[in-house]
Amino acid sequence: MxxxxxxxxxxxxxxxxxxxxxxxxxxxxxxxxxxxxxxxxxxxxxxxxxxxxxxxxxxxxxxxxxxxxxxxxxxxxxxxxxxxSLLIGTMQENHDLLLKVKDKYRTFLLSNNNEIHYNWIIDYLKTTFKINNYDDYFEKAYFSQHMKLRKPNTNIFEQVLKDNQLDPAETLFIDDSPQHIEGAKKVGLNTLLMTEKPAQLESFLKSNGII
The missing domain is CATH 1.10.150.240 (Putative phosphatase; domain 2)
Structure with missing residues (x-):
């Protein structure tokens, strides 16, 4: 890539x-x-x-x-x-990986989320990893409940592209939901469907030539 x-x-x-x-x-x-x-x-x-x-x-x-x-x-x-009960967790290795990827690319987070899950996740990050949010791990983190938009609707992708002056032809979107991938394709984004568990994120990125 x-x-x-x-x-x-x-x-x-x-x-x-x-x-x-x-x-x-x-x-x-x-x-x-x-x-x-x-x-x-x-x-x-x-x-x-x-x-x-x-x-x-x-x-x-x-x-x-x-x-x-x-x-x-x-x-x-x-x-x-x-x-x-939906929320299982993540690992420090993925946070370290995100910083590594951020050194090479402009990186962003785009999540369909909600206030109850968001509050649980922020508390979990503070308790487990001693971090307050994802501000250090991405150029910007976007959450649907704050944007009043959600994937797979094209307007949420368009907003992220516009906010950050991103060329979709130079931008990759990674998601585990096929319907979200289809929405991203409609605005010209390159896409990868995540087919591994988050514990295999590093090997997934390597196998697809990202790192």
Whole structure:
């Protein structure tokens, strides 16, 4: 990839491991049925899109879960625990790797996220790695709930390109979701579908000629 000067990284299942099945099971235990249509890797209820774009608050998201489960008695803690069960973690080696990649390319983070997950992740980073956020690891970190936009819609990619005056022909986007890859291609980005676990990020980048 000799022509690549910039890299936009996804977060979940690229840098940080997540597991949709765990949260599917947790939601099912709360009483939600038809879980594959309600919440899955390649599609989900509108509730999640709204939360990831900041269109609804955490309180409104929790009410949506109570409605879906038909259990108004569910506590905030029960809902947050089920929702956060998705989040597995990352490793210091990936943070070191990101700094190495940043020395060679302009790097950015672009994550579909939400306030509950974001707060959990920031607390986890502080507790586990003694870092406050990802400001040192990327030129800029973008999160959907702050941008009011989400992948795979082309406007979120266009915003990152415009903000940083990036040429899409010189920019690589790495994500684990095929639908996000397709959205990135529509704006002319080079793409790589992450097919390994985050623990194999370094070998994935090496095998694709990035480092």
């Amino acid at each position: 000799q022509h690549i000067k910039n890299i936009i990284f996804d977060y979940g299942n690229v840098i940080f491991e997540i597991d949709f099945k765990i949260t599917q099971n947790a939601f099912a235990q709360l009483g939600i049925t038809d879980i594959e249509n309600f919440f899955a890797h390649k599609g989900h209820n509108q509730l999640f899109d709204d939360f990831e774009t900041g269109a609804i608050s955490p309180a409104q998201f929790r009410e949506g879960i109570r409605t879906a489960a038909d259990k108004p008695e569910l506590t905030d803690e029960q809902i947050d625990n089920a929702w956060n």
